[in-house]
Amino acid sequence: MSEYILEMIDIDKTFPGVKALNHAQLKVRPGSVHALMGENGAGKSTLMKCLFGVYLEDAGEIRIDGKPVRFTNPKQALDNGVAMVHQELNQVLQRSIMENIWLGRFPLKFGLVDHEKMYAETKKVFKELEIDADPATIIGKLSVAKRQMVEIAKAVSYNARILVLDEPTSSLTEEEVNHLFRIINKLRDQGIGIIYISHKMEEILRISDEVTIMRDGQWVATRDAKSLSTDEIIQLMVGRELTNRYPPKTNAPGSTILNVEKLSGKYQPTCVDVSFDLRKGEILGIAGLVGSRRTELLETIFGIRTRESGEITLYNAAGTAKKVWNKDSNQAIRNGFALITEERRATGIFAGLNIAFNAIIANIKNYAKGPLLSNKSIGKDTQWVIDAMNVKTPSQNTHIRDLSGGNQQKVIIGRWLLTNPEILLLDEPTRGIDVGAKYEIYQLILNLANDGKGIIMVSSEMPELLGICDRIAVLSNGILAGILDREEATQEKILALAAKYI
Amino acid sequence: MEKTVDTASGFNWEKTKAFLLNYALYIILGVLIIVVIIIEPSFLNARNFLKILEQASTRGILALGVAGLIVLAGTDLSAGRILGTCAAVSASLLQSITYGSRMYPQFETIETLWIPFLVTLLIGIALAVLIQVFLKSSLGFILPILATTGLGIYYLTQQQTVPVWLPLLFSIFIGVIFGLINGFGVAKLHLHAFIITLGTQLIAYGATCIYIDSQKGGAQPLSSLDKQYTDIVTGRINLGPSIHIPYLVIYFAISAIVLHIIWTRTTIGKNMFAIGGNTEAAEVSGVNISRSILYVYLISGILYGIASYLEAARVGSVTTQTGLNYELDAISGCVIGGVSFSGGVGTIPGVVIGVIILQVINYALYYLGVNAYLQYIIKGLIIILAVSIDVRKYLKRK
Numbered sequence: 032m033s034e035y036i037l038e039m040i041d042i043d044k045t046f047p048g049v050k051a052l053n054h055a056q057l058k059v060r061p062g063s064v065h066a067l068m069g070e071n072g073a074g075k076s077t078l079m080k081c082l083f084g085v086y087l088e089d090a091g092e093i094r095i096d097g098k099p100v101r102f103t104n105p106k107q108a109l110d111n112g113v114a115m116v117h118q119e120l121n122q123v124l125q126r127s128i129m130e131n132i133w134l135g136r137f138p139l140k141f142g143l144v145d146h147e148k149m150y151a152e153t154k155k156v157f158k159e160l161e162i163d164a165d166p167a168t169i170i171g172k173l174s175v176a177k178r179q180m181v182e183i184a185k186a187v188s189y190n191a192r193i194l195v196l197d198e199p200t201s202s203l204t205e206e207e208v209n210h211l212f213r214i215i216n217k218l219r220d221q222g223i224g225i226i227y228i229s230h231k232m233e234e235i236l237r238i239s240d241e242v243t244i245m246r247d248g249q250w251v252a253t254r255d256a257k258s259l260s261t262d263e264i265i266q267l268m269v270g271r272e273l274t275n276r277y278p279p280k281t282n283a284p285g286s287t288i289l290n291v292e293k294l295s296g297k298y299q300p301t302c303v304d305v306s307f308d309l310r311k312g313e314i315l316g317i318a319g320l321v322g323s324r325r326t327e328l329l330e331t332i333f334g335i336r337t338r339e340s341g342e343i344t345l346y347n348a349a350g351t352a353k354k355v356w357n358k359d360s361n362q363a364i365r366n367g368f369a370l371i372t373e374e375r376r377a378t379g380i381f382a383g384l385n386i387a388f389n390a391i392i393a394n395i396k397n398y399a400k401g402p403l404l405s406n407k408s409i410g411k412d413t414q415w416v417i418d419a420m421n422v423k424t425p426s427q428n429t430h431i432r433d434l435s436g437g438n439q440q441k442v443i444i445g446r447w448l449l450t451n452p453e454i455l456l457l458d459e460p461t462r463g464i465d466v467g468a469k470y471e472i473y474q475l476i477l478n479l480a481n482d483g484k485g486i487i488m489v490s491s492e493m494p495e496l497l498g499i500c501d502r503i504a505v506l507s508n509g510i511l512a513g514i515l516d517r518e519e520a521t522q523e524k525i526l527a528l529a530a531k532y533i
Numbered sequence: 534m535e536k537t538v539d540t541a542s543g544f545n546w547e548k549t550k551a552f553l554l555n556y557a558l559y560i561i562l563g564v565l566i567i568v569v570i571i572i573e574p575s576f577l578n579a580r581n582f583l584k585i586l587e588q589a590s591t592r593g594i595l596a597l598g599v600a601g602l603i604v605l606a607g608t609d610l611s612a613g614r615i616l617g618t619c620a621a622v623s624a625s626l627l628q629s630i631t632y633g634s635r636m637y638p639q640f641e642t643i644e645t646l647w648i649p650f651l652v653t654l655l656i657g658i659a660l661a662v663l664i665q666v667f668l669k670s671s672l673g674f675i676l677p678i679l680a681t682t683g684l685g686i687y688y689l690t691q692q693q694t695v696p697v698w699l700p701l702l703f704s705i706f707i708g709v710i711f712g713l714i715n716g717f718g719v720a721k722l723h724l725h726a727f728i729i730t731l732g733t734q735l736i737a738y739g740a741t742c743i744y745i746d747s748q749k750g751g752a753q754p755l756s757s758l759d760k761q762y763t764d765i766v767t768g769r770i771n772l773g774p775s776i777h778i779p780y781l782v783i784y785f786a787i788s789a790i791v792l793h794i795i796w797t798r799t800t801i802g803k804n805m806f807a808i809g810g811n812t813e814a815a816e817v818s819g820v821n822i823s824r825s826i827l828y829v830y831l832i833s834g835i836l837y838g839i840a841s842y843l844e845a846a847r848v849g850s851v852t853t854q855t856g857l858n859y860e861l862d863a864i865s866g867c868v869i870g871g872v873s874f875s876g877g878v879g880t881i882p883g884v885v886i887g888v889i890i891l892q893v894i895n896y897a898l899y900y901l902g903v904n905a906y907l908q909y910i911i912k913g914l915i916i917i918l919a920v921s922i923d924v925r926k927y928l929k930r931k
Contacts, residue, residue, distance in 0.1 A: 085817065106819035121814035123807045125877045134807050135819035142662075143798040298931060336931045 033097030036061040036224040042091035051077040056250035059224040069245035114191035124171030129153040232261040277498035282480035284313035294341030302328040309485040316500030324509040325489040369447035373458040382432040387413040394449040416445030437468025457488040507532040569897040589892035590785035591844040596863035598836035606876025607726025614737035617856030619704040619841030624755040624851040626700040632757035641693040650698040682706040705838030712834020720823035756850035766846035793881040810877025
């Protein structure tokens with residue numbers, strides 16, 4: 032019998048443009064909670080996906096109970112006692128709770144799916160975990176928090192010996208987190224090895240026995256949780272770059288250029304009665320938990336979500352007020368807004384098309400020369416994007432999918448600068464970007480503020496907001512819970528506000 | 534407070550709206566029939582309705598097969614042409630022995646011989662179950678079909694007689710082969726269903742033409758079918774003086790019930806919805822995606838085979854153009870019946886209603902004597918209207 036229930040040794044994984052894992056290590060003891068920590072993009076989720084057979088590692092060895100295993104699909108992982116709660120909720124929204132829980136292993140009776148048994152078993156799991164829900168409910172009708180609890184119940188119901196929880200508390204309230212921790216403690220007592228991924232320091236120190244820290248796809252340290260403090264963890268996570276993670280702040284906010292008054296959206300989920308203003312050359316951060324409707328706020332301002340009530344006023348250099356009501360993105364662009372979306376792959380880039388197309392698409396009508404588009408001015412503006420944003424690319428004709436995440440993001444920022452916006456709405460602008468490239472994105476954002484643009488930036492990474500924003504607005508359940516000035520803002524204050532209306 | 538006002542006035546617009554949306558299809562069907570009856574009261578007659586059902590039956594069975602592929606967020610453009618191929622094979626083997634220019638003059642008799650059929654069927658099912666239980670292999674369906682088809686071909690080469698049910702097996706076999714090619718393209722080659730079925734559509738058409746053209750007398754229609762065969766398909770059960778239930782309607786009903794059970798009560802059916810609704814969720818839950826997709830295509834192939842055997846006898850003659858555009862009727866029936874093209878949504882009762890609505894439109898326009906060209910325009914408009922009302926249910930508003 033091996034000392035460890037799970038050993039992952041020297042795991043390598045490369046994606047086009049990014050070395051996601053570089054000799055990553057993880058060793059988990061049975062009957063313990065092992066926290067896996069690191070910044071976004073440090074490779075935690077990738078490592079877990081290698082374990083679960085979603086990705087196939089390029090090199091390295093995975094051992095369960097000392098025996099080497101190599102899973103090529105999730106079914107093999109599940110059959111070998113590995114269950115996982117995924118960061119993004121992988122659920123079939125059109126189907127019922129119980130069908131989602133038993134998907135892939137429906138109980139059968141005479142060859143047919145046994146609905147009664149499925150219902151009873153689900154009830155049993157729910158009772159044990161103290162979850163209150165009818166197993167026959169369509170899962171898409173539940174709140175995100177409930178869906179997350181269902182996902183946890185599903186993982187538990189596999190009776191796995193290794194349980195991976197990838198950010199299971201991202202949209203849970205404190206009470207639900209306590210509930211989850213009771214479940215985890217129970218499972219630990221049963222001898223299960225639990226891998227717990229989270230960004231929340233206090234949670235980690237409360238629940239875990241050991242902590243492994245990763246940075247840039249590499250193993251940094253594995254320590255006893257009792258011997259660690261929050262500061263030490265941050266230092267290990269961030270490493271040598273701690274001193275200059277953010278460029279020096281050089282922007283100076285000027286006069287007000289945008290006022291949002293009691294803005295509410297029409298269709299759920301949406302923001303409710305949000306009021307704030309934005310000054311020229313200011314970076315306004317927007318913080319909140321997952322599901323706090325930060326994206327919805329940006330989309331309502333930009334006009335791609337329907338507005339129920341509220342007013343948006345723009346002020347020009349002379350201070351003249353102009354009421355605007357963006358009904359679609361076209362109108363928003365004409366009014367000087369730009370929106371850099373959260374899901375770069377899904378709603379940002381045109382992956383199979385070249386950089387020139389990706390750079391000019393938001394501004395396309397300005398290249399019309401008669402009925403045709405002028406290749407010359409397109410080429411000129413694309414080159415401007417590449418030079419000004421410092422995009423590392425072999426040519427204008429390179430497919431954007433062949434660039435790294437950071438360089439893709441630079442192209443998209445450049446795309447929006449071509450439309451000459453006054454106000455930039457950035458939704459998670461550094462998500463999935465290497466640590467080094469993040470610095471460049473921060474510098475770009477600061478440069479834009481220096482040029483007098485107003486910037487609203489949504490981020491889930493509090494240090495990032497604290498590092499480059501002038502003020503931080505905190506949303507809680509769609510309601511503006513408060514706005515903190517740079518000087519007074521701390522992670523604790525932001526978290527307290529974020530939980531205000533839950 | 535508001536709630537009491539609502540009950541006092543006895544009317545809740547939100548609820549009414551939800552009700553109207555949920556039952557939109559049935560309401561449309563009802564309104565259609567009422568409008569036709571108002572225009573032409575003689576329409577209200579049991580014979581007309583049985584006729585509509587009978588006419589809807591073969592395409593209905595085809596639609597049951599296509600529906601599963603649409604739930605998988607795919608489609609099938611080849612269904613009609615596959616039906617043509619299978620129907621040609623069925624008809625060619627069962628031409629009346631008194632017909633001089635029949636395709637296979639070597640056969641001297643056509644027999645009913647039901648006992649061997651039942652025995653083969655039972656052996657096939659037993660084989661499938663055994664393989665499923667002991668080997669846990671996806672060959673569970675295909676092996677018995679292969680085995681019985683092989684046996685059937687051997688039998689034909691040895692005897693001068695054709696059992697009337699044997700071409701049904703051949704028809705199913707061909708349907709399954711095409712279904713598996715389509716399924717292989719989608720599951721293993723990762724082609725979009727539109728593309729692979731566009732290809733097999735052409736292949737099936739070519740095969741039909743070559744087969745029909747291979748007759749001694751050249752490409753003549755495969756007609757003069759044996760009476761035993763057409764009786765099985767177009768016969769009726771008499772329930773009183775004016776009510777004759779067509780066998781076809783019964784076949785359609787049985788197929789629909791079996792499919793309904795497969796969709797709602799089997800792992801294959803539930804996996805199909807999961808894959809259509811969220812492939813990634815199905816994958817991380819340990820569902821074998823490509824095998825499940827193959828199963829669904831295989832089932833559709835079986836249904837195409839059955840529909841073809843029935844359609845050949847219903848029409849009474851098969852040409853190279855048999856089955857042309859049937860897939861479009863089948864797809865229309867599915868979408869009218871609420872099967873979502875974005876995948877993961879649909880029910881068998883919905884498909885049945887959809888197919889019937891389509892046939893009611895066809896029959897009623899013909900019954901009212903509407904200009905044939907105008908019929909197309911009205912049909913197109915009704916399809917657009919029905920589906921645009923139905924999609925409101927799932928529309929996500931931002």
